Amino acid sequence: MKISINRLKDFIALDHSPKEIASLLTGSGLEVEGIGRFESIRGGLEGVVIGEVLTCERHPNADKLSVTTVDVGGEIVPIVCGAPNVAKGQKVVVAKEGSVLYPVSGEPLEIKKAKIRGEVSQGMICAEDEIGIGHSHAGIMVLDTDLPNGTPASQYFEVVSDHVLEIGLTPNRADAASHLGVARDLKALLKREICLPSVDQFKIDNNKRSIPVEVESAIDCPRYSGLTISNIQVGPSPNWLQNYLRALDLEPINNIVDITNFILHDLGQPLHAFDADRIEGGKIIVKKLPKETSFVTLDDKERKLSGEELMICDQKGGLCIAGVFGGKGSGVSDSTTTIFLESAYFSPDIIRKGSQFHGLKTDASFRFERGTDPNMPVYALKRAAMLIKEIAGGEISSDIIDLYPHPVSDLSIEVTYANIRRLIGKELAKEEIKTTLENLDIKLLSESETGFTVSVKPYRVDVTREADVIEEILRIHGFDNVPLSENLKADYLAEHPAKDLNKLQYRLSEILSGLGYFEIITNSLTKPIYAEKSGFLEVNKNVEILNKLSEDLGVMRQSLLFSGLEVMSHNINRRQKDLKLFEFGTVYFKEESGYREEKRLAIFLTGDRAAESWLAPSKPVSFPDIYAVVELILEKMGIDNTEVKIIHSAPFEYGLQIDLGTKELGKIGLVTEGLGKLAEVKQEVFFADLNWDLITKKSKGLKKYSEISKFPEVRRDLSLVIDKKVTFDQIKKVANKAGGNLLQKVGVFDVYQGDKIESGKKAYALSFYLQDNEQTLTDKVIDKAMSRLIESFEKEVGALIRK
Template sequence: MKIALNWLKNYIEINKTPEELSQLLTDTGLEVEGLEEVESVPGGLKGVVIGEVLTCEKHENADKLKVTTVDIGEDEPVQIVCGAPNVAAGQKVVVATVGSILYPEPDKPFKIKKSKIRSEVSLGMICAEDELGLGKSHDGILVLDTDLANGTPAAQYFNLSSDYVFEIGLTPNRADATGHIGAARDIKAVTKKEVNWPSVDNFKIDNQDLPIEVSVEDENACPRYSGVTISNVEVKESPDWLKNALKSIGLEPINNIVDITNYVLHEVGQPLHAFDADQITGNKVIVTQLPEDTKFTTLDEKERKLKSTDLMICNGDKQPMCIAGVFGGISSGVTEKTTKIFLESAYFSPDSIRKTAQNHQLKTDASFRYERGTDPNITVYALKRAALLIKELAGGTISSEVIDHYPNPVKDFEITVKYKNIDRLIGKKIGHDRIHEILNLLDIKTEQKSEEGFKAIVPPYRVDVTREADVIEEIIRIYGFNNIDTPESMSATYLASFPEVDPMQKRKEAAMLLVGNGYQEIMTNSLTKQKYSELIDAYNPDENVEILNKLSEELGVMRQDLFFTGLDVLAYNINRKQQNLKFFEFGKTYKKIKGNYQEKMRLALYLTGKNESENWIQKNESVKFHDLYAAVLKIFNKFNSESVENEEFHSDVFDYGLKLKINKKEVCQLGKLSKKVLKINGLKQDVFYADFDWSLLLNEVDTNIKFEAVSKFPEVKRDLSLVIDKSVSYKSIKEISLKQAGYLITNIDVFDVYEGDKIDEGKKAYALSFTLQDKSKTLTDKIIDKTMNKLMQAFEKEIGAVIRK
């Protein structure tokens, strides 16, 4: 949002430099992101002066050119060749001297140089209006009626002045500051200077020749609708002061009626709309919704299909004239032929306007304000202010009573505030008188004062001040954050365990680990298809977080699991012959459980295709579950996560899988995705998938790095082959082994698994490798044999294993 300094000075006395004012606005919450000096005419007419034509003779070598001598206030007159038909001796003219730069178009400057035109020297240019950037006329040179001395800067004659424009990064909560008077109110709260609102006391009804009836059919979407008619207007170009004000904040003037509505919009923050009254059939305005897919052509000449929820301004035949609070229609707008207008000033529901603007992808100055919340109590003031300007600049007459449909006035917010909470949240005791002074300067009344607190009465235009904390925020932003002393010793009501885990650092470490193991990072959309939760039993469609203003059914809900969107990436790559894929993604998942929204940070790993690209050195094998499991364990080991427990599980998401737990908390699921899941994306090759609860994993991270001296006693390895039932898990084997000889076993590996016709049906063979070590002495053959025998007996007894010898 842009605020012009000269414009702002119309409403409040400002004795600060632009830089000082920038700091003041920023300190109050209106952060100034940029400060720019602008000129009403590009270049400021530097080097352009008033001159007097002393002689004017016909050019010997050109019929349409004349050779003039011009007094520009220097010791000697200069010779200038001019092609204007109206140039003559004795005229006062505007001369661009050699070296000056003109901007006939803002982005197309040209420099005046000494030149020869048909053999005659020309030392400057006698200028027309359009060449100076002052207007569009090129009928001839400007002839001035002035007594100013020759050589006087043209900027002085035209009363040109520079201005400063503040680019304010307006946060969504500050709906009250969407106009110059809104910024002035914050300045008032700091400087205690009064805000001078333009008077509308001389507003009066001239006649009743053009009454308009207003019917509001949806008072929830339009709580207040005000309007008035103005006859005998002359639509023409705006005066310079109005055009310059709009140009200073980047708006292009259109005509006096439209420019006035834009001026009042940026003055007080209240959008207005002017209708050609001749287009209002039946002299009636109806505020309503129209049937779905009704066609309507807007001012940009685009035909749009309306939603049944779009609030529309219609005429007596219920033909649409305007998308309420967003964009006008092409057939009802003001043109140069318009002589009668109906001026609208309304308060529309922010929710209604926000939804409509999103539906049609329209962002206008009006919708920008309505979406955030305008002042319901300012509609009539803004209406009268604009009507008086129209009478002044377009010669109109007020031809109806002010219509004001406001059946349920919006009430002030009443908020109980405790002094102890002010002190607690601000961190400093502020005098009670100062607290009340600040709030009163912000138009917030304070009533029912006591030793404990008071009641704050907040006007409706402060849509962001509805709680006690909001009132306290108002106090501190005006009191000044910089005025809060930082104590020598800091304390907090909550102390985290130390050292603190930096989530972003841990995320970077995990990403680097995965990239080093051949994985590539992907980032997918949080929006996905609803069919995932409907087709997979593990997910409940009722737990979907649905998008209210969805762009399409394909992006209608938030994902419940990362693979909802990750598999789309796999399918995209595989369909383009990129079949060997190793991906990972950090992202959030979303659920709505019993009305409460749940958001979690997850880490997903995807593995599919071949382990290596084809080569002559090694066999090209498809990836397996254990390839993914190895990567998962590397992440656990990276964060010193010990005592990871495995648990097999089954669901329609995985053909088979494991749950990994730390301290009995489920941190990760991994396995081979089921064909049912893969079918949704048309995937035909196996995909292995791991899903981490990233936040939970970080909570279990052991930040203490542990070191252990390398044992001077050697390790011993022994292999063992077992034939066991298919139902027996590796977890059972590991538990038995650690129970029998945990103090000696440092590692157990499964280096081969066999299932086939060489062993009985329903059986499988595990080839295990045990690493044994005693850190206090060297293991003897006797101890080793005794340990292995003990393991074999336990396997035979507890899981019915057959030891293959």
Template sequence: MKISINRLKDFIPFEQSTEEISDLLTASGLEVEGVATFESVKGSLRGVVVGEVISCEPHPNADKLSLTKVDIGSEIVPIVCGAPNVAQGQKVPVARVGTTLYPKDGTAFEIKKAKIRGEVSMGMICAEDELGLGTGHAGIMILETDLPNGSPAADLFELHTTDVLEIGLTPNRADAASHLGVARDLKALLHKPLVLPDLSDFKPDNQTLKIQVTVADTQDCPRYAGLTISGLKVGPSPGWLQDYLKALDLEPINNVVDVTNFILHDLGQPLHAFDAGIIKGNEIQVKKLAAGTKFVTLDGKERTLTGDELMICDRDEGLCIAGILGGLDSGVSDSTHSIFLESACFGADIIRKGAQHHGIKTDASFRFERGTDPNMPVFALKRAALLIKELAGGEISSEITDIYPEEVADFQVPVRYSNVDRLIGKVIDRKEIKQILESLDILLTQESEEGFVALVKPYRVDVTREADVIEEILRIYGFDAIPLAENYQSDFLAEHPEKDLNKLQYRVSEMLAGMGYSEIITNSLTKSSYSGKSPHIDAAQDVVILNKLSEDLGVLRQDLLFTGLEVLAHNINRRQKDLKLFEFGSVYSQSNGEYREAKKLSLLLTGNARQENWIEAVKPNGFPELYAVVEALLTKLNIRQPEVDLLEEAPFSFGLALKIGQEEIGKIGLLDGSTCKLAEVKQEVYFAELNWNTLGKLARSQEKFQEISKFPEVRRDLSLVIDRTVTFDQLRQLALKAGGKLLKRIHVFDVYRGDKVDTGKKAYALSFYLQDDRQTLTDKVIDKTMGRLMAAFEKNTGALIRK
């Protein structure tokens, strides 16, 4: 579900950044899976300014070109122009050098300093289509403006830009399937009032077009409202409405249909507009038609009704499958002059069954089958009628028909404070509980010291039990605000078997052995001299043996590094130089008399990746080989891939610190020469030390299976020029956030550092693998995903995308 930040601000004025709002919504249960930027004109005319043509002369070397001098405010620049209508004194849009233009049809291009037929050109005077504002290319745009030269050209045009949130809406949160629904949560999170549209101007203009409405099945249609509008003119919607819809990935159709789509995404209330001229008998009947009846829907398909669908009919025939899809001939067309506007509440079960049977999924059915607000139809109807009058003209030609025989009551949910305290794990002040619930439109009645009865509005179809109300308190109060107790306790229904670290260790040992690694077991006692000579070990934390037999066995080791290096030295001295070793072992330290013991897993890699042979050249082991083993190990334990920070500290020449969240799980890198020299090792050694206790805690059950997707995987490649300080992990994290659930894998297949890129830069060639487990990806979805990825790289790393 897509939500426009700009539209949210109309409901809840706020100053927070898009990122802060995303974090707030995600923490409260509305997970923001991605953020994209919508621009009504791509590029938003950045770099295009108002210029004035100071002089215009024929080009000496080309008949159809002109030499102009243009005042762009900060300077007067020469520009070679090929438009036939350029002339002295004109105000024109000028794209300065360095500006990227996005033509209406065609590929984006950057304006560069150029020599055209021997004359210098320092910019471009633009036509309408070159700016992406239209399709005109007969000549340059001539501006009617008093703005000073150098002013942004965007100030002259009605351009819209907004950040768009992609919210992964869970099935239970039907109430949040609109901008209003998301704003209700922000109202509680930001402690700000909700601003609703003012409908005080609504009133019928006359009573000249009345439609008689009857509802035969009030169980499946508890509320049905409608009105008529006559004398309207169907045509294109204004720019603001078209941009609103485009930002949500909707295609504008006409001013009437666009208003109904606007209301659906704005208020969460589906509407349907019928051409009143085709409603026979001026009657609307909400009923079921006989099984076997043929009905042609808006998509042109003939469907056979089962007899269980709720239908909107006139006197003679069906006009629409209620809440799912309209009929082919009953909708609004260019010849429509009057409409009947429907706003209803349909039962979730009947809509769900009908949509599934006919294989139809629409924005309306998505909301109806989850449950809509029975108190919203009339409000939405008034809002839509006023908008249609504003955009299409016409008059409201009837009173509102509102068939609502039995009002849907608020849910009454008894809540005990003892259960609130127990399930949340903290005693929250009772006044704060009341404030949170009332900010969510949940009123408290029958209050006492023991508890209260919550009155929940019927649009909150997911809040019907005591636990649901408690969850509402907790998600607004904040999961992070609940402190962790020293002794953990939880209520659970399913069995959670205790992890067996010995079995995990055996499983990892098998995997490492299968990858060619040999297990070593070394003495926990080591030399005290290592602490004094190695800067990464604090001698003050050594656990010293009181009755030590020798200085070589005088202290307990603080890490597995030096005992492992001693094994390497022993083997290298015997001409065994290609080594892969691993060790599970304990390490020890003390501080102010408090002793600590932890279990670690170390990996040591040195020498060549394979023995000499006549087929291929010798390849030395390197950092990628060791990091690949660490990645495979984490996958084996079902632990997500870590974030990384660069290490430039002993004992590494270079390396990475690996983190899961805020917890460090280990370090990996190339050991510096001085460290290896302490153990008398004279060749390069790659070393990783992982916190086994932490890995054991993070490891999850391996008994997880997933069906292989039936839909194809798509690969797209990008070439980026970035600063050398930017790491692949930074790019990976940005990509995973921007790419959402469609991005499955990222791979680097080329890295270039050399004279073909600027100093301090490097070029990365990345491949991205996209896949949807539910359907085949379309070019539109793929291009949009890649667009988000490119925007994220450009914005956050300053990357230059090679296109």
């Protein structure tokens, strides 16, 4: 949100620099993200003055150039000029040596002393396009003015210079979405009064063009105001209004639309002007239209209505999506002579629905869906009508219609001094508290020794509880003005686990990054359709968002799978097909008893193992690649005694489930083709979904490096024929149990299934690494260890040892 310092000064007396104002606002919760500079003419014509041509002669060495002497105020300078219309006695615009010009097109031009065809030139006599005020380059500008020579050109052209604050407005501060709203905070911070433009001179000229209004639902539209203005002249806005809008990065359109935009950014009240001659039946009806009704908006797009948005209609159909966007058929054009001016207060919920359904985010919907001031419509209407009469002429030709059957009341809140002291952490003087609240337009209703009751105006949609009132006191008092106690304390002391979970996550991120994986961070909001079509997520466990930004971001995710697939799709579509990704993220579930969330670790793998090379052919990634990464994670985290089982359930074509005791630690597998296509991924994706909460809870901490043994490692191989149902994980557990401390590692380097062995069997070629850190192993010790392994395999998994 952009705020003009010049306009703020019309509301409140300010003698502070833009940086000081920014610091005050940021300290009070309106974070100023930047300070920009606006100039109605780029560069502000700095160094450009009014001059007078004293002499003008042909250049001795060039037919199309003239040599002039120009009085620029106390100094006469020679200037070589190429314009055909330059002549003695003219008042001209002169860019002095050292100035910088910003032409309409092209790069900025610094004016330097030069020799042009042998003649010295110490400046430049300017055309319109050369100083950025027009497009003409037919000749130099010749001025009709009595201003003395040397007068800054900025004075002649009435250059406006302004500082513009860029405020990162948080969603709760809808009241501050205007110059008036920001001025209210400065009023409290500086203890100065606000000066609102007077509407005392407002008057009704006649009642020749009354347009009745009917509101079908006072819940959706609690207040609707309007009036008619006839005999207006639509045209360009005056310079002051165009400069105001351009400072806020808005493009002027015409005087009527510009005034409605001015009021919106000035007071925070959106207005809408209808061409009164296009209102069929001469009546406004505020209602909903049937689903699938066609409506053409101002951007020439035909939209199908949802049936839930509120519409401003005439007797024929829709004129405007209320509070969101106008219709093409009823807007103000150059031929408009009579307007119906609307100023309303709409329910935030109904505006949000319409805005989200049609994907329309406008300045009006931004304010309406957060909550505007229900007491502002009539004042804003009068202010706008007076400006229209002043700028576009015309006459107010109807009484003000103000349908407000159920006025929104001020909110009464009780506050205690004890809670102020407890939440702020400092004893504040009662007078300071009362003065602060008064300056924030929070009225004191009653007071006692222990506290008080206040009345909060409805435009403060974020102040509804005692804690909110205390926060208002604190932000004006200043967060930095609350000293830290020597003995910090809190009402609640959380458990401090021995493990540093952040450090564990950071170290594991380093390990995965070292393996070539990239970390991603995705949105916790996701599409409801994923749960509906996933085959493994439950729709009734979706955590729905009440104030949805869009239907595509309507629920909290139950799995990290789809947000990761979306990242993959984005990259694959940009020819990045070999991807290794991981994400630490939270998933959310709705339960009968409330809500639950879990921290998960997701790993994604797709494409080829390595880029194409003449050294070796490229190979696609496979299941063992991602399983090896999961094994490494568990090993590094000190997780052992896991069990695995084969699964063929969504979201996997095939995969493994890893259990730790009775709890599921995670799943790994190949994502089904259908789920990949749901996120627009058309290549194989391997996915691991691990319960990070369980891992960190059971982890013994990251393994530390130990000194390399001085004694040699011994390898022995065995070939086992076993039942097809026996997994390598089972074999590994048997080996670790039988091998004891001597067995350091078990590996499988070949697997055979075929007609050379019995049906229903498979053969594993296994390697065993034995080592004693205290002494060199003897053949006797090695043979004994291998005998124990062979005996255990035969007994526990029914293995046949191949000689």
